[in-house]
Amino acid sequence: MESNRSFLTQLQILTKRLLLRVIRRPLAELPNIFISAFFLFVYDGALGGVFGGSAQGTPFDFANGNFVNFILPVSIVSASVSGGASGIYLVEDIESGVFKRYQSMPISKWAIILAPMLVGALRVLLQAGLIMVIGKIIGADPAVGAVGYFMVLSIAFLWGMGFAGYSVAAGVRSGSSQGAQAASFLFFPALFLAPTFVPREALRGWLATASAYNPTTYVIESMRAIMVDGWITDVISKGYIAAGSFAAITLTFAVISAGKATEKA
Amino acid sequence: MLAVDVKNIKKTFTSKQDTVEAVKDVSFQVEQGEIFGLLGPNGAGKSTTILMLTTLLSITKGSASILGIDVETQDKQVREKIGVALQDTGIDNLLTGKELFFTTCRLWGYNKSDSEKRTKELLELVGLTEAADRRVKTYSGGMKRRLDLGLSLVHSPEILFLDEPTTGLDPGSRRVLWDEIKRLRDTGVTVILTTQYLEEADELADRIAIIDEGLVVAEGTSDELKASIGGDVITFSFETEGDITKAQQLLTDSVQEKMELRITVEDGASKIPGYLKELTSAGIEVSSVAASKPTLDDVFLEVTGYRLEGADDAVEETPASTRGRGR
């Protein structure tokens, strides 16, 4: 029996179980997908006419004639917040006592903690991927070519893992699903204290300052470079660095918190 | 080898506000193949004891071993040997019974086809085959307890810990679980269970430890415990408070309970006429009198100084600590 009990097998079984739970609650997936798609349609509908093709030759032509390319990153970033579900999954298991049952079995505690993070990651990829498909249907076309989709998705993935880590840490520290849910509250100011609708050059005063310190800014700018402008490597790499650091910090924090929370009292 | 050997374990919870001595000093030994019952009221320290023995809580002081394996230092090896069903059942409501068994089998290391086989066996064993494909959310309390028991049996553990396996169940469902637990014992499994029901301890456990306020206050087989009281219990019932008060002055060793007085004496039946004569000549009206062998209830009263109430109406879930005595 021992041989079947490797860390990876356990992780796979626990991940499968969580996926079953996700499938059993399909409605829980809808709000975030809906909000993200809503951003895409509403902003394109409201602003696409002004800043899209008709802006060509004017100073407002920052979308390079395709406003969907310009606004799609905002929707993708919004979709990647779905990684915050990781903490909720974990805390649900702590609250229901399932976590304790697993602890009484010879299962690696890291498999128990990593499984919800994996499911969070999968959720990010699926939601961001879906938004991307919608974007393509309504006219998105990355300036760097088709590889741009994968690049944007990979940044979204890192960004989403950042939220996963944050929610797991918040969840195990507060021991409640509300604590884990707080991860998504962080998202709203972060998304709007950024060059959400216009380039950073067009922001003024305190918002310009705030956005300079907001990692979301660099994530959006880097996705925009990929979609709108082409290979501007320093802008693109800043997005990877911002998202990667956010993920590294929160995941470290998550591992430390989860380790502490699962120590024997 | 002893199945379970517990030596003077203690558990203190310390938080910023205060410290709680949940378990003060608990020792007991369990032989392989027996059902051992930890009987005690709410807050006695039963769950804390179980959590320590199942490696889920650290032991503040003292030591415990399972089949000779030390619980504190070799917790991984201990987990291989034990099956655990905790008081707050950790059951995933969104999955079906079958999925839960299958997942648990896989986690214990069975491959897919063995997991399927074992799932079928266990569903049969705990009588959930019919409900196997329903989500656990739709199960009744009794079904959830049986599921919980089944899940703790996946890896055929030698030692089984059950924390209040029948609390809140109706008498019929309790009996079903009792029969299952006895059947397991008969196949060689050692069972350590906690209960707040006298009847359950009496009926099910081969040996009993009575635990109160974090201490073991008595231990033995049900018969040994009853014999330890010595003699029979004579119960006198009265109609009026006045009669009780007067009778108490005559029966100085008696314990009052509602409109009854009880005394414990050798050879009770032969002494009843003498007592009755004494009481009636003092003008006291006795409405009924009976002699009986002591029950576990009497033992409990003797060793703790109060009764474990709610014991005989198992259906309603009564926190004993809110009744009778303050803590």
Ligand SMILES: Nc1ncnc2c1ncn2[C@@H]1O[C@H](COP(=O)(O)OP(=O)(O)OP(=O)(O)O)[C@@H](O)[C@H]1O
């Ligand atoms: N984590 C904890 N922190 C502080 N006190 C605790 C903790 N766990 C239990 N206690 C306290 O320890 C005492 C014993 O609790 P325990 O749960 O072991 O009792 P029990 O016999 O299982 O009761 P019940 O029949 O209600 O399940 C109680 O007073 C309880 O409040």
Ligand SMILES: [Mg+2]
């Ligand atoms: Mg308990």
